[in-house]
Amino acid sequence: MSKNVTEITEELVIPIAEEMNLELVDIEFKKEGKNWFLRVFLDKPEGIDIEECGQVSEMLSEKLDEIDPIDMPYFLEVSSPGAERPLKTKEDFMRHTGKHIYVKLYEPIENEKEFEGTLVQFENDTAMIEIRVKSRKKQLEVPFDKIAKANLAVTFN
Structure with a gap:
């Protein structure tokens, strides 16, 4: 069985997040209107800033381009989970x-x-x-x- 987009993204983003001392909170790949969005939510105890989100976005984007697991146009968003962050584990x-x-x-x-x-x-x-x-x-x-x-x-x- 082939891996889905969120599983592939998780494998790619975890080493990047760990290198930057960030925690992967969640990944979602969903359609909104006619557009697809791949969202990666990261955090750290003191909060994540926009520069860190940008760095992860650039590195992850390069890795996604290399293996090209998504056969449709999509938007990649890397951000903080916000005040109502999910509790998963x-x-x-x-x-x-x-x-x-x-x-x-x-x-x-x-x-x-x-x-x-x-x-x-x-x-x-x-x-x-x-x-x-x-x-x-x-x-x-x-x-x-x-x-x-x-x-x-x-x-x-």
């Missing part, structure tokens, strides 16, 4: 303990499939999330394998 959850997150589940817990709250802890493959139910706070245990999608959530106080 167990390490992401451990690193973002104490942060406000949004979680969507594969199957309901207490009749709900979506929660927003504070990630209190992550251990034994389970996220402990403090949510608000009306005026009181409640802690909810969410197994990692039930999480379909999760990301940091911006709160306005």
Whole structure:
């Protein structure tokens, strides 16, 4: 079976990111309107700047041109994941303990499939999330394998 565009891109960008002490957060290849976009999201603890995005874009673009895995016109975008960065791995959850997150589940817990709250802890493959139910706070245990999608959530106080 042949590798898809995101798998090939991941193999090409990881050595570049590691050399620059950057973390690969996500890759997406999707059509918007009539155009295709290959988006690579990178980060580091103190945040990534536009110069670093430009450097990675140039190096990755050269590598993509060499092997030419995409047989259609597309736009390459390299950027920060932004304030609502996705949480994909167990390490992401451990690193973002104490942060406000949004979680969507594969199957309901207490009749709900979506929660927003504070990630209190992550251990034994389970996220402990403090949510608000009306005026009181409640802690909810969410197994990692039930999480379909999760990301940091911006709160306005």
